[in-house]
Amino acid sequence: MPATPRTAAAPAARRRGTVARSVHDSLVVARRNLIRMLRIPEVVIFGLVQPVMFVVLFSYVFGGAIPVPGQDTADPVVYREYLMAGIFAQTVTFATAGAAAGIAEDMHKGLVDRFRSLPMSRGAVLTGRTLADLVQTALTVLVLVGCAVLVGWRIHDGFPRALAALGLLLLLGYAFSWIGALIGLSVRTPEAATSGGLVWLFPLTFVSNAFVPVGGMPGWLQTVAEWNPFSATVLACRQLFGNPEGTVSDAWPMQHPVLASVLWSVAILLVFRTLAVRKYRSAAV
Template sequence: MSAVAMALQDGWVVAKRNLTKIKRIPDLLIFSTIQPIMFVLLFAYVFGYAIPTQGVNYREYLMPGIFVQTVAFGAGITAIGLAEDLQKGMVDRFRSLPMSRAAVLIGRTTSDLLNNVFVVTVMSLTGLIVGWRIHTDIGRALLGYVLLLTFAYAMSWISAYIGLSVKSVEVAQSAGFIWMFPLTFLSNAFVPTGNMPTFLRTVAEWNPISSMVLSLRDLWGNAGQERGTGLPAEHPYLLACGWIALILVIFVPLAISRYREAASR
């Protein structure tokens, strides 16, 4: 069996094991959808009247932002899952087996991706209820979802690296998420960048989250007139794909090498 085939086969065995846990404790899934629904409602009804967006209804403008933020936070659970496996000795068990060294990570990121698919579905429904619509064609609509989930998958690998680097599940619970607040809020996800001070605006425009959000707005026809300046405004797809590739190229090898060295306790 080739190394890649083995990684995928073993990875699927591990992914099924992770999904069994969700099946046995469905509360996990239910609670992971409550936060995004809450965000949609709070932003749509509380901020919706205070944040001016030119040429587009705020709820339409907001939804791609919330989608990207939600999958980024959803990827954070990868850190918790791996930290838990490490703490409970499961990683030791896996590492003593003749399985692919990438399988535990492939399995975990895959099951977390499927978790994200579910969350995105629930959010889309919530969005439709509050008045969000996709105004383009089915092809571009699907392309948007594919891009969104690919980004979620890449973020999972950053999270995997964090989960294998921290000492306990408790630390993973904050370390896996804390950096996502500045990452997602310092972007065009919730407010147009036009009114930010120059320095912040530059950071926000080059933020991977912004490129993702702008791409989705374009693909789904939710973009307003104001889209920022320079390269990030002109080539959102290029930047979004570039960021995803960069994250994967850096964090897949980093996380795998962490896994190889990981020692419990």
């Protein structure tokens, strides 16, 4: 019996209803987490202290000691402009630890069981949490931009390109927040989630072009740094900000950093969102 237009449209209507419900539930959970941040402002304040310290310490402690390729001597002003894209990228990725700890805390307090009792989309819990973390990350980046301007950092290629660079940073941070979500679901305590969210970020951020040119690294380490997704975003931001880039290698991500940054971030987002939602569903059984 051929399907009537009404019966054929029913599955599509149900899919639209499911998507709309998932979006609504995600926004409700995001609002819940944002309200929690406002009620505990010290979480946001302490989250701002570390990146601001990095800006000041790296600018004034290392600024006169590390030469940027293309410069005859170590120029603190040039190094600050070279440095800031790396600090911005490090800040958005370090938000992974906060996402991991927050989700682990919700699991530890039994909020997962409470959410299970509600008629809501399963993936909305994690999506709402990561969206709230994205808002906090955006606030942190704005504060860092103001701090960077105070120490001498400038953009040179116009405001629209600078906004594009900030968009790449937030995309990277959002993708990494899903790694934090997976870590938070995989450990038993918030303390373990914080450690698990940080321990792998240090080699990721320092084996890159964020703070020093990769030309001084051993050959095999240079290859790792050049194909590091973190390095692609840092170089893309330097290009969009109009800041010194240092020596750019022949590796494909370094020749096409903007495209490489987008591809890396989208791939990380898709893979770890899938794994995190699957882990959440299995943990909630």
